[in-house]
Amino acid sequence: MAQRITIDPVTRIEGHLRIDVEVDGGQVTKAWSSGQMYRGLENILKGRDPRDAWLFVQRICGVCTTVHALASVRSVENALGLQIPLNAQLIRNMVQSIHCLHDHIVHFYALSALDWVDVVSALDADPVATAKLADSLSDWHGNSPKRFAAVKDKVKALVASGQLGPFANAYWGHSAMKLPPEANLMAVSHYLEALDYQRKATQALAIISGKNPHIQNLSVGGVTTNLNPENQTAVTMERLYYIKQLVSEVRDFIKMVYMTDVVAVGALYKEWLPYGAGVTNYLAAPDMFLDAAGIKADLPGGTVMNGDLSTIKPISTIADPYFIENVEESISKAWYEGDWSKHPWEESTDPKFTQFEDEGKYTWLKAPRFQGKPMQVGPLAQMVVGYAQGHERTIKAVDSFLSRVSAVAGVQVGPEILHGTVGRHAARAVRAGIMADLCLEHWDKLVNNIATGDYEIFNPPVFPKGEQRGVGVHEAPRGLLSHWIVIQDGKIKNYQCVVPSTWNAGPRDEQGQLGPYEASLMGNPIADPERPLEVLRTIHSFDPCIACAVHMLDPEGKETVKVKAL
Known part of the structure; x- marks a missing residue:
């Protein structure tokens, strides 16, 4: 007999998400993904100056602030046919790549690693054996018996106190937890180190963008980052070199720790490789532009249908x-x-709440479609699209990662393992490494261009009479983000945001096609309906970001988390 499980809200994400599944025979047979928050900024923007939109839309989210700002200014520039100076393009690239490094580190360690890592099990680990395991994977300077012993003592003190802090309310001892104690201790140690390295990324972002979160250096037509190596009120070479230092340190952590930990999870949980594929239509956009016109890009875009790389169709520009x-x-x-x-330019946002209805309306999220089909977006889509196009950087990074997984797992694996829950983590780690490299490369391009005497950062926009339509596209950490604007006589007539978590977390459409979250849960194993860890593993692998910094609280101010197994 089918059993209904409701997880409301799903925690360790941004915003409020409800997941319902039916379980029969130990696996998921039906699934519903419900965004439980209404986003009304589209209506708030009507009638406003298009140059102000980016400041408003950053407030959609407390995590994805940078990405909405960037997509917004691009939408207005696209509507006006406005090119920005090369310096502005490169500065934007640095902003988006640094934000990405912070975001990917936080996602793996703070938001999803505890689905795979049993913190309490680390108390049974031998610090010397843990160091030996860690040394077999990388030569990271933090992998020492002394360090692991100190972390073990810290965990022991937390457990003894009964106050686990960030490690509270997880499914410790769950039968689906498979890592040996030493791997768990290594991961907990890296979890704590990750807090320092995500801070370094945040610091670099604040230096170049003026503030974080909610950056301050964008403008329709370019950036406001004053470039002058001789002026101490501007972004000097000293500040630029400090940014480079911070990013270099973060890159080392990504390549020597983050990627290594994901390799370990992928290899030691190889039985999970077949689960969580769901929708294997992939959509990605070009980004990290190399010219003022936004035509040449370091990251390719395109579509791949049904997981078949031969179906690749490029998307060349915004x-x-x-x-x-x-x-x-x-x-x-x-x-x-x-x-x-409807097409986003023709849409409206007119709320009409009913109740959660399995066969009717059950979410605030719309259902984006591409040529009538659901699409998965995110780092996995970017890696699949790049690999299918023969993109050299992507192929080299993916093949290197798969080789490392094969070595640890003791079995040869290929790109096909990327279609699933573990594959999304692998793709995100690979993308983090690529973005770290690109950030430093674009830093070089910016410094070299400044050295020629070019300090230009802004081209003023001109708003003609009549109607203009534009779209701003950006490959955010969670995938393809697009802002669609209609301008009438210099004012916003319509504005729609089609965001990555709408693509992935969106519901069924009128044809009954499941959204990617829903489809990915079908067939997932459920060992204990009272503790549905496996549902969280797959949902967290998408890095859900539903809205901005919302928590469900009871009248006493305590967080409310509900898991029902009926």
Whole structure:
């Protein structure tokens, strides 16, 4: 007999997400993904100056602030046909790549590692054996018996106190936890180190963007980052070199610790490689642009259908008609007025809440579709699209990672293992390494361009009479983000955000096609319905980001977390 499980809210994410599944025979047979928050910024923006939109849309989220700002200014520039100076392009690239490094580190260690790592089990680990294991994977300077012994003592003190802090309320001792004690102790030690390295990334981002979160250095037409090596009120070479130092340290952590830990999880949980694929239609956009026109890019875009690399179709620029003409959103299962599928430029955002209805409307999230099909976006989509296009940097990074997994697992694995829960973690780690390299490369390009005497950072926009339509596209840490704007006589007439977690967490459409979260849960094993760890593993692998910094609290101010098994 089927059993219903409701996880509401899903924790260790940004925003409020509800997941319902039916379990029969120890596996998921039905699934629903419900975004439980209404986002009304689209309506707030109507009638405003397009140059101000980026400051508003950053407030969609307390994590993804940078990415919404960037997509917004690009949407206005696209509508006006406005090119930005090369310096501005390179500074934006550095901002987005540094933000990405912070985001990916936080996601793996703070938001999802505890689905795989049993912290309490680390108390049974031998610090000397742990150091030997860690040394077999990398020569990171923090992998010493002394360090691991100190971390073990810290965990022991937390457990003895009964106050586990960030490690509270997890499923310790769950039968699906498979890592040996030494691997758990290594991961806990790296968890604590990750706190320092995500801080270094945040510090670098604040230096170049003026503030974090909610950056201050963007503008329609370029950036406001004053470049002058001789002026102490500007971003001097001293500050630029400090940014480089911080990013270099973060890159070392990513390549020697983060990627190594994901290799270990992938190899030691190899039985999980087949689970969590779901939708294998992939969509990614070009990004990290190399020229003022935004035509040449270091990251390729395109689509791959049904996981078949031979179906690759490139998306060459932000203005590529193949992308612009094929995106629409359905509200068939969403709490909005009507029952339509429309292009974002033609959409409205008219809330109409009912109740959660399995066969009716059950979410605030719309259902984005590309040529009528659900698409998965995110680091996995980027790696698949790049690999399919023969993108040299992507192929080299992915193959190197898979080789390391094969060595630890003792079995040869290929790109096919990326289609799933563990594969999403692998792709994100690989992408973090790529973005760290690109950040430093674009730092070099910026410094070299400044050395020629070019300090230009801004081209002023001009708003003509009549209507203009634009789209701003950006490969955010969670995947393809697009902001769609309609401008009438210099004011915003319509504004729609189609965000990565809408693509992935969106509901069924009018044809009954499941969204990627829902599809990825189908067939997942569930060992203990009272403790649905396996559901969290797959959902967390997407890095859900539903809205901005919202917590469910009871009247006494205590967090409310509900898991029901009926």
